[in-house]
Amino acid sequence: MAEDRAVRVGIIGGGFMAAVHSRAARAAGADLAAVASSSPERGRAAATALGARGSADDADALIADPEIDVVHICTPNDSHERLAIRALDAGKHVVCEKPLALSGPAAAGLAARAASAGRVATVPFVYRFHPMVREARALTASGSIGRVLHVDGRYLQDWLLGADDVNWRVDASAGGRSRAFADIGSHVVDLLEFVTGDRIVALTAITSVAHAARGGRPVATEDMVHVLVRLASGCHGSLTVSQVAAGRKNALRLELYGSDASIGFDQEHPDQLLLGRRAHTAVVSRDPAALSADAARLSIVPAGHPMGYQDAFTAFVRDTYDGVISGSLRPEVPTFADGARAALLTDLVLDSAASGEWVDVPSAVPA
Known part of the structure; x- marks a missing residue:
């Protein structure tokens, strides 16, 4: 065009x-x-x-x-x-x-x-497009936190807490055989792999349902998921996903624990990173003048002016359109290949929950 x-x-x-x-x-x-x-x-x-x-x-x-x-x-x-x-x-x-x-x-x-x-x-x-996610990614890649030892990811919501809370996503015929993990757990695994630059190579999972029926109809999709993961580097991690976590509206958190320091990102406070060291812990606030180049590019307002979810979404769309116009997509933009990766991991989470076993994650899935 x-x-x-x-x-x-x-x-x-x-x-x-x-x-x-x-x-x-x-x-x-x-x-x-x-x-x-x-x-x-x-x-x-x-x-x-x-x-x-x-x-x-x-x-x-x-x-x-x-x-x-x-x-x-x-x-x-x-x-x-x-x-x-x-x-x-x-x-x-x-x-x-x-x-x-x-x-x-x-x-x-x-x-x-x-x-x-x-x-x-x-x-x-x-969520890749929050400037402080890019900063976490840059700090991890630079070795600033040392070797990543373990990771913790959580995505908690409460919008389906009650037995009378219904939505088309609850119906497996419209939403698919996974609900909580496909809907929000997919963001956790994408963010984990994006920030660490590492890949999940094996996992084991359990799922559970809070209400056997909603609105008088049986429920076949999960409300809660707990996953243990092993990454290619040998690092281990735990993931928790719930759509029935009372009081939690959109609590996506990712914490990386390295041999020298830790990094924590909280989507409900997206302008900050928690940088922990043995001697002290500090809150790092978004300041374009002090950020890595990639994080600063996405920081469209000065320090002290809050940015949020819609800003991240706009940055994703803008980079997508730039790829349409130029014919060259930035490598950080999530493509259908990343969507296929999330769908593969969703399948394996449900398979593991059904079998009770660890499952290996192939590098790719046949079409």
Whole structure:
């Protein structure tokens, strides 16, 4: 596409995530051309709510629109694979919510399809785009905390705490056979591997359900997951994921414990890192003048001016669009290959929970 015009974007979906994508698209300088939802009427309403120029009668019409450069897929999980295939086959660049597909092999197939098509295809693992996550990554890579000995990751929410709390994600036919891990655990493993630069090579997991039924219907997907992991370096770690943790709204934390120091990142306080040493512990606040180059690039306001989730999402979208325009995607941008990695790990977490055994993580999964 020409570099002298804005990227033209279409969004499929009209819910919370579509709103987040729309704000990011506009902030990144895109032309929000159209929105499609589950019906023409819903599409028109969503287009008005999201500030789009127009709407499409359905997803197929939006994908077929020759004006659209990038399709954002913000629909229930069971439709991601189908819509991504259609968009890629239509020559579109794609931003698809996770899980990329409902199984590791299906997600790997999408990643291969995107690579073959030569399209930019990204998945919003947006916590990578907090400046202080990039700072944690730079400090770890530089050896500032020494050899990483063990890691701890947590993602805790309470929005499904009650037995009467229901959502389409609870239904395995729409959300897939994993709920808590596919929905938020995938962010933990992506962040762990991104910050450490290391890979999970084996894991063992247990899952549990808080309520056997929700809204009078049996529950087949997990509320809580505990995972032990072994990384390629030999480092061990523990991960805890819950959507029934009372009082925790969006508590994503990653802590790395090295031979010289530790680093802690808390998504609910994203402008800070906790840097611990045996002699003292310090809070490192975001200051572009003192950060690594990558962290400073993402730091769009001066020190003392808070940044948050929407800023991280916008940075992800902006880097995606820059890749569309230039034909070269920054290596830190999460692609369909990263989405396939998360889907593979989700499969293995459920497999391990079912067998009670450790399972090895292959470097890749056949499509």
